[in-house]
Amino acid sequence: MSASTARFTDAPGDTRTARRLARQPGTRPRPARPRVQHKRAILIFVLPFGALFALFYLVPIGYAIYESLLVIKREGTFGAATEVFGGLSQYILVFQNGPFWQSVGRVLAFGAVQVPIMLGLALLFALLLDSPLVRGKKFFRLAFFVPYAVPGVIAAIMWGYLYSPNLSPFSAVTQNINFLSADLVLWAIANVVTWVYVGYNMLIIYSALLAIPTELYEAARLDGAGQLRIAWSVKIPLIMPAIVLTAIFSIIGTLQLLAEPQVFRSFSSAVTSTFTPNLTVYTTSSIPNVNLAAAFSVVLALATFVLSFTFLKFTQRKEARS
Amino acid sequence: MSTVVPTPTPTVTVPDRPARGIRPSTAKPPRAQRESPFARAGAMIVMAVFTLYFLVPVWWLLVAATKDRAQFTGTNPLWFADFSLFENIGALVSYRDGVYLKWMLNSAMYAGLGALVGTIIAGMCGYALAKYRFPGRELIFNVVLGGVLVPATALALPLFLIFSQISLTNTFWSVFLPSLVSPFGVYLARIYASASVPDELIEAARLDGAGEVRTFFTVSVRMMVPALVTVFLFQFVAIWNNFFLPLIMLRDETLFPVTLGLYGWNSQVNQIPELRGYVLIGALLSIIPLIIIFLLLQRFWRNGLSAGSVK
Incomplete structure (x- = not known):
């Protein structure tokens, strides 16, 4: 964590601000331990968010870990159930749970295919919008962004009908290819996610492109480099950090997949109650087996964290080398 | 995936490049003819x-x-x-005593009010982290940044367990309160405040005798508007799209946000075929507020995104 946050925290201007403050005439010379000024104001500013963050972020994380360490003990078959400390026994159950790991494998396969396609398209569109090749940029930017205004649940319902063999406007296709079959439904869902998020990722990459000073590729242009060459050798390396970030958030999103598959359960029997890890959590918690569900949650959150962190480190090292 | 609308972080992309803003279109006439x-x-x-x-x-x-x-x-x-659009809308809003309108209203409350309050508290916290020096400042900021990487869905189940301990599940608050927290908002507000609110201005307000809190709400907030609008919009979308939290918290239909309500109808279409029409028209109507809000605030949030990415 520390390394990644160090990257983030590097707020330019902060140190400058401090220096400027120190230089300011009339400021008393600093004692060895600077007294905090405006304590009351700082409290008023920080406390509302701090309290809510603690209550609804930190406490739940702690509570999930606590619950995941408990097991239910019953006195006889019908006796009262009590929760007792069970060590890591829920985690052993998690690791022995076949359907859960199948669902993890499923979303990993999903991510390995869908995330590159989605970000590839987003990058392509952003570069085209940034190039002199395309007219009507305003229109395309808006048109591509519209799906982002469609909530995942609603998008899944819409596409559910578009895939349906009888109701689809493309029934000539859908009657021959069953997108809702066990083989294809994962990729049908991947298409829904891609449809919603390409425009959003495009905008993030596009705004990074707009921030590149034109002078940086005027020189390349004078040397006779074409658009493709400029995009590949100048623009893409410069916006790599933006691409990495969209990739990380896409990875997080993929592992958390829930709404779309949950909606698709009413269109396709191939989507089981343990289709994705989050569906497994939901199903397990409504059995109810909250302790096991909590353990699933903890493992999933950890896996997400490790994966996105590893990806960040990996790309950073690659960048440093090149 | 709608529950984890990935938080936009364009701001970290190009930290120390000078601002160029939107490129003037006059900057590129000669090359226009050069492309094949x-x-x-x-x-x-x-x-x-x-x-x-x-x-x-x-x-x-x-x-x-x-x-x-x-x-x-x-x-x-x-x-x-x-x-027959208007007949369809009429039938939808009168179906089951207008439960659909109730859902829209709920969504507006969860997302509108939630994003508004969430943006204010995130803005205050980010501003304090940018403009004041106090012990624990970096620690707070790092913990909050860790929060950006914690997927909201991972919190839904433990939140449910906690709320059921205090018998608050199936209430408005069980969905509203957790939605107020936006770690990304704090992050963006801090970056933006440290770059765009001059210390001289705060100092001048101090000399005029204004209190710190008043200075923030009357002076500093104005300079932070693009960042705050961006935070508001993305939090609005995140709450409007949120699915897992309401799904796990709410049982009472009259508390549902519109996404959960339509999901419920859609899963009953096989038993009650007339619902299909309501689902489709309801889906269309539920997208419209978001499109309107994006269009109205476009100028602000686009500036917020691109300004953020150069600061």
């Missing part, structure tokens, strides 16, 4: 094809919402038949 017509045609074809991909589903929904039940299956799905 084939490249231009190719680019336009790609854009046109994908415009169809992105807009046809929405067009289909719009057309479907104007048809009655017989025409929905009997006529060309991509073109209008008899225009």
Whole structure:
């Protein structure tokens, strides 16, 4: 964590601000331990968010870990159930749970295919919008962004009908290819996610492109480099950090997949109650087996964290080398 | 995935490059002629094809919402038949004592009020982290940044367990309160405040005798508007789209946000076929507020995104 946050925290201007403050005439010379000024104001500013963050972020994380360490003990078959400390026994159950790991494998396969396609398209569109090749940029930017205004649940319902063999406007296709079959439904869902998020990722990459000073590729242009060459050798390396970030958030999103598959359960029997890890959590918690569900949650959150962190480190090292 | 709308973080992209803003279009006339017509045609074809991909589903929904039940299956799905949009809307809002309107209202409350309050508290916290020096400042900021990487869905189940301990599940608050927290908002507010609120200005307000809190609300907030609008919008979308938290917290239909309500109807279509029409028209109506809000605030949030990315 520390390394990644160090990257983030590097707020330019902060140190400058401090220096400027120190230089300011009339400021008393600093004692060895600077007294905090405006304590009351700082409290008023920080406390509302701090309290809510603690209550609804930190406490739940702690509570999930606590619950995941408990097991239910019953006195006889019908006796009262009590929760007792069970060590890591829920985690052993998690690791022995076949359907859960199948669902993890499923979303990993999903991510390995869908995330590159989605970000590839987003990058392509952003570069085209940034190039002199395309007219009507305003229109395309808006048109591509519209799906982002469609909530995942609603998008899944819409596409559910578009895939349906009888109701689809493309029934000539859908009657021959069953997108809702066990083989294809994962990729049908991947298409829904891609449809919603390409425009959003495009905008993030596009705004990074707009921030590149034109002078940086005027020189390349004078040397006779074409658009493709400029995009590949100048623009893409410069916006790599933006691409990495969209990739990380896409990875997080993929592992958390829930709404779309949950909606698709009413269109396709191939989507089981343990289709994705989050569906497994939901199903397990409504059995109810909250302790096991909590353990699933903890493992999933950890896996997400490790994966996105590893990806960040990996790309950073690659960048440093090149 | 709607529950984890990935937080936009364009701001970290190019930290120390000078601002250029939107490129003036006059900067590129000579090269316009240099591109080959084939490249231009190719680019336009790609854009046109994908415009169809992105807009046809929405067009289909719009057309479907104007048809009655017989025409929905009997006529060309991509073109209008008899225009019964308003009859359909009338039927939708009167169905089951107008429960759909209640859902829209709930969504507006969860997302509108939640994003508003969430933006204010995130803005205050980010501002304090940027403009004051106090012990624990970096620690707080790092913990909050860790929060950006914690997926919201991972919190839904433990939040449910905690709320059920204090018998607050199935209440408005169980969905509203957790939605107020936006670690990304704090992050963006801090970056933006440290770059765009001059210390001299705060100092001047101090000399005028204004209190710190008053200075923030009367002076500093104005300079932070683009960042705050961006935070508001993305939090609004995140709450509007949120699915897992309401799904796990709420049982009472009258508390549902519109996404959860439509999801519920859609899963009963096989038993109650008349619901299909309501689901489609309801889906169309539920998208409209978001499109309007994006269009109205476009100027602000686009500036917020691009300004953020150069600061």
